[in-house]
Amino acid sequence: MTRSAIQAPEALSRIKGLVDPAMRAAVAALSDETMRLIAGYQLGWNDKDGRASDAGGKAIRPALAVLSAEAVTGVPDGGIAPAVAVELVHNFSLLHDDVMDRDVERRHRPTGWVVFGEGQAILAGNAMLTRAVEVLMETGESGLRSLPCLLAATQVLISGQSRDLSLEGRETVTLDEVIDMEGGKTAALLACSSSIGALAAGGDGAVVKALETFGWELGIAFQLVDDVLGVIGDPAKTGKSSSSDVRAGKRSSVVVAALSNGGTAGEQLAELLAKGAPSVEEDVTLATKLVVDSGAIEWANTEADARLQKAVDQLGSLGLQESSAADLAAVATYVVNRDR
Amino acid sequence: MTRSAIQAPEALSRIKGLVDPAMRAAVAALSDETMRLIAGYQLGWNDKDGRASDAGGKAIRPALAVLSAEAVTGVPDGGIAPAVAVELVHNFSLLHDDVMDRDVERRHRPTGWVVFGEGQAILAGNAMLTRAVEVLMETGESGLRSLPCLLAATQVLISGQSRDLSLEGRETVTLDEVIDMEGGKTAALLACSSSIGALAAGGDGAVVKALETFGWELGIAFQLVDDVLGVIGDPAKTGKSSSSDVRAGKRSSVVVAALSNGGTAGEQLAELLAKGAPSVEEDVTLATKLVVDSGAIEWANTEADARLQKAVDQLGSLGLQESSAADLAAVATYVVNRDR
Numbered sequence: 080m081t082r083s084a085i086q087a088p089e090a091l092s093r094i095k096g097l098v099d100p101a102m103r104a105a106v107a108a109l110s111d112e113t114m115r116l117i118a119g120y121q122l123g124w125n126d127k128d129g130r131a132s133d134a135g136g137k138a139i140r141p142a143l144a145v146l147s148a149e150a151v152t153g154v155p156d157g158g159i160a161p162a163v164a165v166e167l168v169h170n171f172s173l174l175h176d177d178v179m180d181r182d183v184e185r186r187h188r189p190t191g192w193v194v195f196g197e198g199q200a201i202l203a204g205n206a207m208l209t210r211a212v213e214v215l216m217e218t219g220e221s222g223l224r225s226l227p228c229l230l231a232a233t234q235v236l237i238s239g240q241s242r243d244l245s246l247e248g249r250e251t252v253t254l255d256e257v258i259d260m261e262g263g264k265t266a267a268l269l270a271c272s273s274s275i276g277a278l279a280a281g282g283d284g285a286v287v288k289a290l291e292t293f294g295w296e297l298g299i300a301f302q303l304v305d306d307v308l309g310v311i312g313d314p315a316k317t318g319k320s321s322s323s324d325v326r327a328g329k330r331s332s333v334v335v336a337a338l339s340n341g342g343t344a345g346e347q348l349a350e351l352l353a354k355g356a357p358s359v360e361e362d363v364t365l366a367t368k369l370v371v372d373s374g375a376i377e378w379a380n381t382e383a384d385a386r387l388q389k390a391v392d393q394l395g396s397l398g399l400q401e402s403s404a405a406d407l408a409a410v411a412t413y414v415v416n417r418d419r
Numbered sequence: 420m421t422r423s424a425i426q427a428p429e430a431l432s433r434i435k436g437l438v439d440p441a442m443r444a445a446v447a448a449l450s451d452e453t454m455r456l457i458a459g460y461q462l463g464w465n466d467k468d469g470r471a472s473d474a475g476g477k478a479i480r481p482a483l484a485v486l487s488a489e490a491v492t493g494v495p496d497g498g499i500a501p502a503v504a505v506e507l508v509h510n511f512s513l514l515h516d517d518v519m520d521r522d523v524e525r526r527h528r529p530t531g532w533v534v535f536g537e538g539q540a541i542l543a544g545n546a547m548l549t550r551a552v553e554v555l556m557e558t559g560e561s562g563l564r565s566l567p568c569l570l571a572a573t574q575v576l577i578s579g580q581s582r583d584l585s586l587e588g589r590e591t592v593t594l595d596e597v598i599d600m601e602g603g604k605t606a607a608l609l610a611c612s613s614s615i616g617a618l619a620a621g622g623d624g625a626v627v628k629a630l631e632t633f634g635w636e637l638g639i640a641f642q643l644v645d646d647v648l649g650v651i652g653d654p655a656k657t658g659k660s661s662s663s664d665v666r667a668g669k670r671s672s673v674v675v676a677a678l679s680n681g682g683t684a685g686e687q688l689a690e691l692l693a694k695g696a697p698s699v700e701e702d703v704t705l706a707t708k709l710v711v712d713s714g715a716i717e718w719a720n721t722e723a724d725a726r727l728q729k730a731v732d733q734l735g736s737l738g739l740q741e742s743s744a745a746d747l748a749a750v751a752t753y754v755v756n757r758d759r
Contacts, residue, residue: 111574111582113585179537179541205548230552233549235450237542238450241539
């Protein structure tokens with residue numbers, strides 16, 4: 080077991096304990112009962128009838144936010160409100176994306192729109208986004224310093240999802256377009272999460288910039304691995320079907336890399352996928368094999384490792400608190416390698 | 420022709436000229452091309468392919484915002500950014516509500532989701548909401564003073580739409596519940612619009628409070644008249660079918676007033692509607708007649724007049740700039756009486 084495999088869960092769990100009360104207070108302040116119910120469901124705190132449950136995610140973004148404050152000041156305090164804000168924005172986007180993508184399951188439970196209806200799920204997302212802004216406003220000066228970063232990341236997040244929807248309808252997609260889009264959908268909010276605590280805590284520009292780059296590269300690495308798992312992931316670990324992206328006909332970075340730089344295997348894959356997403360098991364197996372043969376899996380894994388290294392490299396020589404920098408590196412490594 | 424019928428359009432048109440450049444700059448600052456295209460379509464500036472068009476609304480909310488700043492300072496300046504922000508939030512909610520309500524036409528054009536798809540319309544709404552917050556942030560101190568009011572109104576707006584969706588599925592609805600819900604959907608943002616300019620301009624608490632009440636009462640009056648028009652409106656004026664709310668089986672304030680306080684006519688209406696929305700023309704005509712016979716139209720008109728009067732009464736004895744107070748009263752009277 081590597082060091083990050085112990086250190087990261089410890090950091091995540093420690094910070095979850097710090098952020099959780101503020102997170103619950105933020106949601107409790109929603110005056111509309113239905114919005115509170117759906118937000119609580121989305122966050123894994125309650126079932127559809129409001130009974131307590133425990134189905135939350137790993138809360139990576141709040142952890143990064145708190146660590147980025149700690150890295151600058153040595154204490155978590157300045158990162159708590161930003162942590163709440165980024166987690167609210169993340170869950171706003173999950174609620175909405177599930178509606179748009181017609182995803183019916185998340186974290187082994189039916190998605191929000193399946194349980195509460197499309198309209199209510201969209202509204203709860205809106206309430207969470209608005210609440211995120213309110214939380215930073217209520218924090219005074221430190222919140223105001225960090226709000227522009229949250230808003231900018233939200234716009235890039237929205238744009239990423241929009242491009243994802245557009246690309247679905249297109250015949251040909253370049254690898255750059257996919258990486259850009261995935262950057263918007265994943266890396267932008269991770270970049271914000273990784274720097275917003277430092278911003279709130281008054282960290283200087285170079286530190287904030289480096290932490291932002293850390294989060295961006297981490298985000299791309301994370302997404303590349305996600306795309307690898309979408310082809311060759313172990314269903315027992317990922318909780319998804321085998322070759323899930325292949326079955327869905329998804330043009331992920333790995334699939335597009337295979338199609339555009341995959342030699343003969345890539346050409347055969349293109350022929351196979353020209354008929355649409357493979358519908359019989361034999362074709363799923365063949366398409367998966369062709370992606371592997373194309374070298375795209377190897378490319379994505381190598382690229383993810385390079386991005387992770389670039390992320391971790393940002394943390395040196397900035398005068399960051401050593402233990403926080405080590406936690407940031409551990410969380411990044413853990414997140415990228417979680418199911419590989 | 421009454422005084423307000425001349426004075427109000429003049430004020431609306433003067434202020435539209437002041438706000439329009441800032442509004443266009445705010446939307447132009449959206450970095451995503453698709454989001455800009457949809458926002459421009461929603462605002463009536465362009466068609467679906469980006470060609471210039473002129474299909475905008477009356478821009479009541481920006482006018483109220485600017486007038487509320489003028490009422491305090493004598494100049495419009497402090498109200499411009501708040502005007503942009505409330506109009507962006509208004510259009511965010513229109514884009515989303517049209518998706519949820521499956522409305523296919525607005526201002527004689529197909530709605531955003533019909534043209535661009537559900538997902539892109541939801542995203543463009545999100546981009547406009549986020550942009551509204553950014554616009555106030557970018558304005559510095561005056562924007563920050565007014566941001567909490569915008570966020571609070573947005574939450575009430577979201578809650579109003581959520582209750583509207585919930586009430587649709589319910590068998591019995593009380594008049595109080597409908598008025599509360601309609602207050603959330605219409606009055607909350609009008610209350611914010613009518614006071615946000617004063618807030619931004621540093622108006623004192625009593626003035627801000629009075630302007631907020633002005634906007635709230637105006638909003639309820641506006642909605643009551645809208646509900647009257649939904650039963651007996653002239654299609655040539657409203658641009659909707661005759662008896663549109665009756666046809667849609669909508670439980671508007673007027674319909675619920677007829678059902679709950681409408682005597683024998685109300686009871687007959689309840690029997691008729693128990694079978695669902697009237698599907699044949701004969702039943703539509705009968706239901707419309709029963710609403711009229713119940714006295715609900717008269718009640719709503721009288722209540723709207725009282726609310727409008729209460730709104731206008733707020734404008735006296737606060738030391739407001741006289742001409743701006745007169746414009747506010749004229750716009751309120753014009754908006755409430757537009758198609759009656």
